[in-house]
Amino acid sequence: MQATEKTLNEIKAKIPYVDVKKEKLTSVVYVQKELLFNVLKAIKEDFGFKLFIDHSVVDTLEADNRFEAFYILYNVDTKERILVKTKTEHALPSVEKLWFAAKWAERECYDMFGINYEGHEHLVRAFMWDTYSHYPLRKDFPLGGYETVELPSLNESTFGDNLSGTMNYKRTHTYVPTLKDLEYTERNRIKKKAQVVLNWGPLHPGTHGTMWFLFDLEGERIVQTDVILGQLHRGVEKLAEHEPYQQFLVYTDRMDYISGLCSNQAWTVTVERLLGIEDMVPLKAKYIRTMMSELQRINSHLLWLGTYALDLGALTIFLYAFKEREKIMDIIEGITGARLTISYTRIGGVRMDLPQGALDVIESFVKFFPKELKDWEKILSRNRIWVKRNKEVGVLTKEDIYFYGLTGAVARGSGVFYDIRKLEPYDAYSMVDFDVPLGENGDCYDRYLVRVEEMRQSIRIIEQCLQKLKTMSPNEPFMAESGDPKKLKLTLDGIGLKVPAGEVYSSGENPRGELGFYINSKGGLKPYRVKIRPGSFYNLCVYPHLMENRYIADAVTVLASLDPVVGEVDR
Amino acid sequence: MIKKVFEKPLNFLETIFFLDFIKGMSVTIKQAFTKTITTHYPYEKLTAPKRFRGFFGHKTVNGLEPQPAFDEWAERMKVEPQPSKSRCVVCYLCKKACPVPDLFEIDGKKLENGKKVVSVFNMNLMLCTFCGLCVDACPVDCLFQSDIQETASFSRKDAILNLEKLELIGKVWQDRREQEPDRIWIDDEAREKLWRENKLNLRKVDNA
Amino acid sequence: MSIIALGIIIAVKVVVILVIILGIGAYLTLVERKVAAHIQRRPGPMVVGWHGLLQPLADGIKLLTKEDILPSSANPILYNLAIVMALVPATLVFAVVPFGPEVHVFGYDIKPILTDVNIGIILAFAFGSLAVYGVALSGWASNSKYALIGALRKAGIIISYEVVITFAALGPIMLAKSLSTYDIVMAQIHQKVWYIFLQPISFVVFVFALLAETGRVPFDIQEAEAELVTGFTVEYGGMKFGLFPLVEWYVEVLSLSSILAVLYLGGWSPLNIPFIGFVDPFFFLGAWSGFIWFIIKVSILFLLVLWLHWTLPRYRIDQITTVAWKVMLPLALFNILISAFIAPLLRG
C-alpha cells in the first residue's frame, strides 16, 4: 500500500524543505540531493520506514540534473510504502550508514549509470569487471553494446557452413573480460588480511549457480568475504526498455529461473496496476494464476530443500525432493507447455484455460504431498546433526532484516511479518485463507522450518483454489475483455498494448523474497525505465556479514538458507 | 494468520538410543523397498503433452482452417492458399509479437495472377525463447509449436527452420496429434504408472 | 611343514587378499550405487551388463584410459607417493584379519589369517592410522587450496578418533585377555558370548569411530563435495583418482568392519545366544560355515554403513572433534571401568 495522504502531510510538517506528492499509484517525497541523507534518516527513524526496498536511478537525458534517483522504503508496522526522489548531475551522497543494502544498490548504480557516491566505503562495480569503461544502462549506450571484439563461431571454423542474410550466425560480440581483467578485479575487490584467499565459485557445486565468492581464510575461519557478481549478467533492465510490455514477460522467466511463474505473475500484476485494469481481470484467471504460482512456490522450495540437504551431506533428500518436483514440473508442462521458462500469464489474464484433467492431477498431488513432506521432516528436522549444523548459524536479528533490506522467508525466519501476499494482496490472495509462518531466532534452522511450513501453507492455498476452480465452468473467460479496443488493446500476443504515462512500484511475493518492478512509463508501447527489485540480490548482500568469523562449512549452510538464484541476482 | 514455527529438541532417551537416526533410517529403508519411479530415457520416453512448446511448424491447408478468419486474412493479404502447403498469409504478426524479432525472416513472392504466396519463412531457433507469443499472434492457426524436444545437433544449421522443414513438421503433426483432445497429458497409462504412489486415476478421455 | 608348502600357503593368502581389495572392493562400488539408488527410488546402473553387473569393469576401463595429468605447481614425487601411502597400509590391515576357523586342506592345518601374531589388533590400528599420511600428502602435494583444506580436515578427524577407537577396543581385549585377533575370536567362542552383548557402549563408539576413520557420512568432511568439491582428490585424475575412494570408502570400511566383527561379533562364530551357546544353520558345512558367517557379518556391517551414509547429513569439523573428545572419549573411559568389573567374572 502506498503511504497515505496523512503520512505525507506529517512528513511535510516535520521536514518543511521537502515536497510531497500523492499520485495515483505512488506517494513521492521530493528532496534536494544535499539534504537527501538527513531526510532519509528522518524518514527512517521518525516515521518508521525502516525496511529498505530499493534504490536506483532513471536516466532522463535532460540537459541539467540528468539523473533522477529514487529510494523506495517500507514501513512494516503501518504497511506503507514511500518513494523518495532526488535529482542529480552525477553524484549522490551515500546512505550506506542507514541501510547496508543501499551499499549494494549504490554499487549497481555506479556500475550501470556512473553515479559517484560520496562517502561510499568501497565503491566498485557490481556486475561488470573493474576495468570496464562504459555505463551500460545509460540511455546513450546502444542495446547491442559497442562492437569491439569478434568471436569466431565454432561452426564456421569447423564446418564452414555459415548462412547468409539475417540467418547467419556471424554475430559481433561486445568486449569480454580476459583473465587479466578478472585478476585485476579480484585483487581490487578484496585486500588480503589473513593467510590464503580462496576462490569459491563461480564453477562450484556449493554456490548454486555461477557466483564467485572470495574467502580470506585463516585456517578454516573466514576472515572476510566478498562476492563478485555478474557471471550471469544479461542486462535485463536494458532489454526491458526495448521490449513491449507483454514481450518483456519472457525475460522475467529467465531471471529467477526456478520460479518463473511467480515472476510472470509479479510482472503482469505490475503492468495491470499501471494500466488500472487489475479489477477487470476475470476471477478465473486470478485463481489460476494464484494456484499455479503456489505450485511454483512448492517447486522452488523443493529445489531449495533438496540442494540445502545436499550441501549438508544428505543427498537422499535431494532425490526425494526432486521426485516430487518432477511431478509439479509435469503438471506445469501439461498446463502451460513448458517446464522452466513458463511465460504463462498474460496482461489481463492467462494464456490458456486449464486443460481437461488438470484439476484431477493437481488434486492427487495435493493429497499425497504432505505425507511425503512429513517423511522428509522425519529424516531432517530433529536429527541431531541437522540441528547442530543449523542452529545458531547465520543469525539475523530483526534490526538486521531492516538494515540489510531482507525479504521473503529470510525476513520471516527472523520473525518479521513481511509477506506481500498478506500486506498487499494481488490476484486471489485476498480471497484465500493461509497462515504466515514466522521464526523466532532468525538462524538457518528457523529459515528451514519457515520454508517447510510455507510449502504446507501453499498446499492449503492450492486446495482452496481447486475448490473454487471446480465450480467454474470451462466457458468462463480467462482473459479480460477490453471495453474500448482503440484505447486499450488486450490480446494474448500483446501487440499494440499502449500504456499510459506514469510510474508504479509493485511487487510479488516470490519464493526468494520480494520481487518488485518499478516501471517508469512515458506512455506508448515500451517502458522508459524498468527497475527490478530482486529478492535474491538483497538477500545475498547480508552474506559477507554473516560469514565473518565462520567456518568454511557454514558457507554452504548460510548460502543455501538465504537461497539466492544467480539469474535473479545478476539479471 | 501468523504461525510460529518451532521444533522440540531431543530428549534424553531419544538422544542415547539414537531415535532421531532410527526414525530417518526407517524412512529411507521404507523407500528402498518401494518401486522405483524412473523413466529410462532414452529407452523409454514419455509423450509430451499436446500443449508442449517445442520446435515450430506450419500447419498446411487441408480444409480444417479456422473460418472465417482464414479466408478473411487471405483476402486481406492477397494470398492464394495452396493445398497441402503452408497456411501462412505473410502478415508478419508473428515477427511483431516476437521478443527477438530478428529470428524471423519472412517474405512472399508474387504469383502470375497478382496474388502472393509465402516463399521464405526462416526461423533461427538459436535466438528463440520458445515463449509462444508468435503462436498466439498467428491469426490463421498456421504457426504452432510441436512436441519435438530432442533438438540437439552438431551444426547450428539444424537450428534454423526453413519453410520446407516447417511444413513437414506441420503435416506430421496434423496426421499424428492434431485431433487429440486438450488434455493435460495424453499418455495416461505411462503417467499413472509414474504417479503410482499418488494413486492418480485420470478420467477417461472426453471427446465431446 | 616344508618351505614350499609354506610359500604356497602364503601366496594363496596374499592372492585372496588381493582379490578382496581389487575385485570385491571394485564390486562394492556397484553395491553402494545400487543401495544408494534404491534408497533414492532409482534403479542405479542398468545399462552395462545385466542390472549393471559389468559397471565396475566399465568404470575401471574408463579410469585407466584417462590422461595422466600432473598439476603444474604440484610436487611430482609426493603427488604419486601419496597414492602408495594411502593404498598400502589400508590393505595391510587384512593381514591380521582371521577370515575363518582353522581348516584342514590337503593334509595341512591352515589358519585363514596371513599373520597370526600376538599383537594383531595393535598392528591393525597402526596400519589404520598410517592411512592418514596418504591423504595429508596428497593435499599438500597437489598444491591446491581445496586439497589442502580437505587433507587437514582428515588429519583433524584422525587426531580425534584415533584415541577413541583404541580406547573402545580396550574393552573387548580385557575380556578376551589377548591381543591376537585369532585368540579374541576363540575367547568369544569359549565364553559363549559375543562381546557386543557385554560392551554395547564400546560397540556404538567403535561404529562411529569406524565411520570417522573411513570418511563416511556423517564424517565425510574431507571431501564434502558441496564445500570442497572433492577435497584432497581434487587434483587427481584417472586411476589415481579412482584409488582414493576405493581405499577410503571400500577397502578401509571392509578392513575395519572385519576388525569390528572380530572384536564384537565373534568373528566367524555362528549366531550367538549369550552364555548358552551358538546356533548354526550352516552346520552341515563343518568348519567352512565359519567363512559364511564372517562374510554375513561383514556385509551386514557394510550395508549398515551404507544405510547411515545415505540417510544422514554431515557434521562440521569442530563438531566432529568436540563429539570425539567430549562425548566418545569419556564414554570409552567409562567403558573400560565397566569391563574391569565384568572381565574377572568371565571364564578364562
Next chain:
Amino acid sequence: MAYIGLLSLLVVMLGLSVVLISLNWLLGPKKKESYKTYPYECGVPLYDDTAQTTFHQGYYILGLLLLLFDIEVAYLFPWAVVYSLLGVFGFLEVFLFLLILTFGLVYAWRKGALDWQFDLESL
C-alpha cells in the same frame, strides 16, 4: 617367522600400487593444452599462486592430547591382556592411573583445549 606373510603382502602391494599409478601414463592419451595443468580453483585466476603456505589449524592442542592419550593407551594394552591375573591390586593401580588422566582430560576440557581453536586469541 610369522611376519613373512605381512612382508610379502607389503612387497606385492608396493609393486601393485606402482603399476596402478603408471597405468594411466601408459594407456591414456597425451595431449598438451595450456590450461590443463592449471590448479583447480573454480575456473578463475588464482589469487594466491600457491597453497603451500602457513595455514592455521584449530586442533593443535588436540594433536598434543592425542600423543598423550596414545601413549596412555599403549601402557594400557599390556595391562588389559593380563588384567584378570593381577587381581584387585592391578585394578586399583590402573584405576588410579586412569583417574589422573581423566582429571587431565577434565582440566583440558575446563581450559577449553578440547574446543576447536577458532581464533588466534584463544590459543
